[in-house]
Amino acid sequence: PSSEVFELFDRVMIINEGQIAYHGPRASLSDFFSKHAGLNCPPHHNFGDFALYTLQTEPPEVINRLVDGYKAEIADGDANISPAKGGSTVEASTKVSTTSPYRAGFHKQLLMLSKRELRSVVRDPGILLIRYAVILVTGILLACIFHNSGRVASEMFWLTNLRLFQPYFSAVVIMCLMQLFGPAQTAIIRYPEQRMVFLREYTGGMYSVIPYVISKTM
Incomplete structure (x- = not known):
């Protein structure tokens, strides 16, 4: 999508080879790439294009770091959620459902x-x-x-x-x-x-x- 359309997104999901590399707020996407893969989007560039270009050009080791980083953040988030809070429990079940990578047979x-x-x-x-x-x-x-x-x-x-x-x-x-x-x-x-x-x-x-x-x- 264009920069104007990408800025309207609230949440973004990035999938590579059937595995979720990122699923969360759009505003946190830049920090996630920088934290887990050391990748920084150049100034005045569309981060959506940068993310797709990264998945197509970077070696598998870098992509695996993004996938593992997302799984680690999901695991940490589930461990910190209290079952006594109804709203948090629903959110946790939603996150758990996204951790299972699906690839059709x-x-x-x-x-x-x-x-x-x-x-x-x-x-x-x-x-x-x-x-x-x-x-x-x-x-x-x-x-x-x-x-x-x-x-x-x-x-x-x-x-x-x-x-x-x-x-x-x-x-x-x-x-x-x-x-x-x-x-x-x-x-x-x-x-x-x-x-x-x-x-x-x-x-x-x-x-x-x-x-x-x-x-x-x-």
């Missing part, structure tokens, strides 16, 4: 990515029509290739008549290659267009590479 990632890919295909009728057209043309070509094949008795025994069998076999191989590289080529062309979205979501720990590739090639 492989099947969940694949399901959600497949649903998103299906919605994008439905919203773009042109791509959907092209895919159906490719299937239709492929079926017509196969029908033309094998039309009236096998009606002659000599063609049934292909082991003894390789000259008649070779054109059919070559046609099947070509069609299989078309079916293999056709969807792959479509996916490869679309990868550069969605590269920035993928990098932002991947670095945020939302999903891994394997379910993303599978959802694109299905």
Whole structure:
């Protein structure tokens, strides 16, 4: 967000690879980064941009210090809360729920990515029509290739008549290659267009590479 929008936030949550690196007041974010990782935002810079840039460029050791520092502060806060205070107890339960890092499993990632890919295909009728057209043309070509094949008795025994069998076999191989590289080529062309979205979501720990590739090639 822009500096003006970021200043309107009351609380901020920063997640890296499925783990919470910070969750608390926006005003305390600068002190938290300085205390646990020794990172200071340059003057007149948007701290939201600085935090995201830090998570994407700093080594894992620095990010782990932020995650461990947040867990330590949560643990200290829970130890200092008295169970006799109702309001504090509710706040403590809320904080405890944020300490458990959640990362979706492989099947969940694949399901959600497949649903998103299906919605994008439905919203773009042109791509959907092209895919159906490719299937239709492929079926017509196969029908033309094998039309009236096998009606002659000599063609049934292909082991003894390789000259008649070779054109059919070559046609099947070509069609299989078309079916293999056709969807792959479509996916490869679309990868550069969605590269920035993928990098932002991947670095945020939302999903891994394997379910993303599978959802694109299905």
